[in-house]
Amino acid sequence: MKIDIYDESDGSTPRPKENGCSLKPVSPDESGEGLPYAPVNWPNPGDTWRWKVGKRVSGAGHYLDRYLYLPKSLRNAGLTTRKKYGFASKLAVERYIQTAFPGANINEFFASFSWRIPAQKSSLANGTARLKHVPCIPPSEESDSQSDTVCCKAGNKMCNSLLEQSENPPLAVMECDICCTEPKFCRDCCCILCCKTINSSYGGYDYIRCEAMMDESCICGHAAHIDCALRCYMAGTVGGSIGLDSEYYCRRCDARTDLVSHVTRILHTCESLDSRDDIEKILNLGVCILRGSQKTSANEVLKRIEVAIAKLKCGTCLEDIWKEEDNISAISMDVSHHGNTALEVTTCQEPIGVRTSSEVMSTSFHYRTESQKLEVEIDQVLQALRKSQESEFRMAEDSLHAQKNYLCNLYQQLEKEKSDLVRCTSPDPDALLSTVLSRVKQIKGEVKKLKDMEEVANGFGKTSRAILKEHFSLEIEE
Incomplete structure (x- = not known):
């Protein structure tokens, strides 16, 4: 494929050529089928592939984001387990061809269409304007490798x-x-x-x-x-419907990422730093991520971080902060107001009996962390309450619907029996009348039963024990 050089003298944008024919530039996010940007009649006659471009344009004038999609016949052939039938890179296409069609000639496949898709003049002009701070090397006629420099x-x-x-x-x-x-x-x-x-x-x-x-x-x-x-509340340990445990929840794809390994990496990063303020800031972030986790690995890393913070506040040499074999006798455990432990430095240069304001300020307490923990605790309590109420709700729902259905059947039977009585289809009209009256009495009793059951609208706690026992099979202890 031959790419013309840009003529910057008049600002024109020549079109790339393939086999002597100009390729039609396309606009951002445009898509299409078949040639010149997707194969046709491959692997079988009538198989037409689809293509699409993104928005990013390289300095050479072609789209950096281009996608190729399988024809319908290959989607239905079961030759791939892909959820999406598109390929975002040339390498992905090659892997698919080699797997699904081992004997296919990859070079002939890509030679049947143009992989590079030129951008329209307006898109290229905008892209060039945004790339002023990035050096751009013009493409060469002898080489097909073009500059993929992009802008942010x-x-x-x-x-x-x-x-x-x-x-x-x-x-x-x-x-x-x-x-x-x-x-x-x-x-x-x-x-x-x-x-x-x-x-x-x-x-x-x-x-x-x-x-x-x-x-x-x-x-x-x-x-x-x-x-x-x-x-x-999309990272750390969060209860409720998300249910994170030292994890990150991606808003875009709903995937979860474990953060223990991330904190471990930043802990190693801190070992090479020489700024105490930066180290403390990074370690505090690690505490926020791991605190409250139920994972053993997370708690082990959290203990290392808390020990390091305590040493840091006590003025320990940076090289000695990361020595795990040291016994930190100067660290005592202090229980906060809602049962969570925090580290407090009790021995520095002053005598043990002397209490200074710096000792009070050294307590590892963070408003955002503690607020988040309280929020999680309240959320967990409400979730537990909802679950307990849901069980009672389902019980009431099943019983009330069963009673409703039973009453509907009785009404249906009553209508049929009344119709038979009017038409006098029975040889014994008195017996039929007795049946109708008995059915009416039965319906009245079931309606009263339903009214009693509807008292649960005020809550099971405000409903009489007799109703709960008779109609919902619940025995409440004295």
């Missing part, structure tokens, strides 16, 4: 998309038409919760990126500040 929509010069790619690039991220379509949101460097850029300093301790697999070659890729996730 959030204007972040340290965005991951602008950094030099490694030899083993990460998996492609999933196609996203929700948050990623926002004009100022960049998935590579923006928090999905606050939309502000993330900071990769100190190993990126203050954010988490969701790497949940969407399919065999695609991950979620969205990131969030740990602090934002904690404030939104």
